[in-house]
Amino acid sequence: MDGQVPFVDLGAQYATVRVQVEEAIAGVLGSSGFILGQEVTQFEQAFAAYSEAEHAIGVDSGTSALELALRAYDIGAGDEVITVANTFIATALAISYVGAQPVLVDADPDTYTIDVGQIEGAVTPRTKAIIPVHLYGQPADMDPILDIARRHDLVVIEDACQAHGARYKGRRVGGLGDAAAFSFYPAKNLGAYGDGGMVVTNDAKAAEAVRMYRNYGQKEKYVHMLRGFNRRLDSLQAAVLNVKLGHLDEWNAARRAHARAYDQMLDLPLVTPQVPDYAEPVYHLYVVRVKNRDAVQQRLTERGISSGIHYPVAIHEQPAYRDLGYSAGSFPVTEQYERQILSLPMYAELSEAQIDRVVAALSEALEVEEGPLSIEAGRGAGGA
Numbered sequence: 187m188d189g190q191v192p193f194v195d196l197g198a199q200y201a202t203v204r205v206q207v208e209e210a211i212a213g214v215l216g217s218s219g220f221i222l223g224q225e226v227t228q229f230e231q232a233f234a235a236y237s238e239a240e241h242a243i244g245v246d247s248g249t250s251a252l253e254l255a256l257r258a259y260d261i262g263a264g265d266e267v268i269t270v271a272n273t274f275i276a277t278a279l280a281i282s283y284v285g286a287q288p289v290l291v292d293a294d295p296d297t298y299t300i301d302v303g304q305i306e307g308a309v310t311p312r313t314k315a316i317i318p319v320h321l322y323g324q325p326a327d328m329d330p331i332l333d334i335a336r337r338h339d340l341v342v343i344e345d346a347c348q349a350h351g352a353r354y355k356g357r358r359v360g361g362l363g364d365a366a367a368f369s370f371y372p373a374k375n376l377g378a379y380g381d382g383g384m385v386v387t388n389d390a391k392a393a394e395a396v397r398m399y400r401n402y403g404q405k406e407k408y409v410h411m412l413r414g415f416n417r418r419l420d421s422l423q424a425a426v427l428n429v430k431l432g433h434l435d436e437w438n439a440a441r442r443a444h445a446r447a448y449d450q451m452l453d454l455p456l457v458t459p460q461v462p463d464y465a466e467p468v469y470h471l472y473v474v475r476v477k478n479r480d481a482v483q484q485r486l487t488e489r490g491i492s493s494g495i496h497y498p499v500a501i502h503e504q505p506a507y508r509d510l511g512y513s514a515g516s517f518p519v520t521e522q523y524e525r526q527i528l529s530l531p532m533y534a535e536l537s538e539a540q541i542d543r544v545v546a547a548l549s550e551a552l553e554v555e556e557g558p559l560s561i562e563a564g565r566g567a568g569g570a
């Protein structure tokens with residue numbers, strides 16, 4: 187239907203890169219370099235340069251990138267890793283895969299990223315690392331996090347899976363901590379045509395370890411230094427990503443323009459994450475908070491507007507993580523927001539007319555459903 191607005195539209199993006207992508211794929215098919223072919227090396231070099239970092243190692247998913255980065259720093263059984271309750275499950279899963287214990291802290295009520303003020307209280311003698319998440323494409327407040335890490339001798343691994351190209355105090359995410367994990371899941375700002383991921387680091391030793399871990403622990407052919415995995419980035423995906431990386435800045439700029447349009451047109455006092463001076467976000471998601479979220483979402487659906495919830499159930503409330511020992515009320519900001527957040531359609535190819543339709547439908551829904559949250563009422567329980 188003409189009035190439909192999808193949440194993401196991968197087909198619209200494909201139409202803009204089809205010829206280049208098909209050529210790149212044909213190049214891999216012609217060369218038969220399917221495993222760690224030249225496309226992988228090319229993309230690793232290009233992505234390291236893009237991220238303003240020394241090394242980039244292609245792996246098979248963002249989850250693997252997080253896991254192998256943890257392994258590169260020998261984090262494992264008996265260790266604790268601090269991260270935020272308000273994230274996608276994969277952040278916690280990667281910590282669990284290496285045998286370590288996820289230790290959660292709440293989100294900041296203004297930025298929705300990790301509440302930096304709560305990190306130090308969660309540090310114990312077992313703590314080995316912090317994983318801040320650049321949620322929705324907005325960098326976490328890295329400087330105080332790095333300070334805490336320095337004081338307690340902790341590793342910092344950025345979960346940059348939603349933040350390709352975002353900047354913190356002018357610097358790209360990815361090279362800010364000890365290592366960073368990116369995902370190329372198709373709907374991410376930089377998406378493959380399948381799964382893919384990348385570890386980015388300025389630490390040559392960690393880079394070497396991840397290179398071995400992703401490829402059976404191999405240093406040279408048939409010499410296995412450690413018990414590694416088969417977690418390589420596919421050459422076909424690297425070929426696609428090489429093409430798409432050339433468009434990423436332009437796509438991120440379009441996302442930022444759409445976010446500004448949403449900001450301006452929603453002249454309702456709608457509550458969105460604050461963007462601090464330190465942040466240049468890339469709007470992987472555009473998230474608003476509303477009262478009666480489920481009813482508002484239902485009305486949008488009826489008007490043909492797709493939306494999402496990122497995320498409806500926090501890590502500590504997941505059946506898989508009951509044994510962490512947290513309970514309802516452990517993370518009040520995260521728990522309040524998961525009932526209020528709504529992600530509006532957001533992708534580079536979104537048109538002005540589509541944004542107008544989203545705004546019209548949302549305004550109407552909010553009028554019926556008791557109006558928007560007031561800024562005051564929207565503050566999280568822990569808010570300043």
Ligand SMILES: *Cc1c(COP(=O)(O)O)cnc(C)c1O
Nearest residue numbers: 247248249274276347348369371
């Ligand atoms: C997508 C995502 C991941 C996992 O990436 P995959 O490529 O899907 O494994 C991890 N963390 C966050 C915050 C993500 O958004």
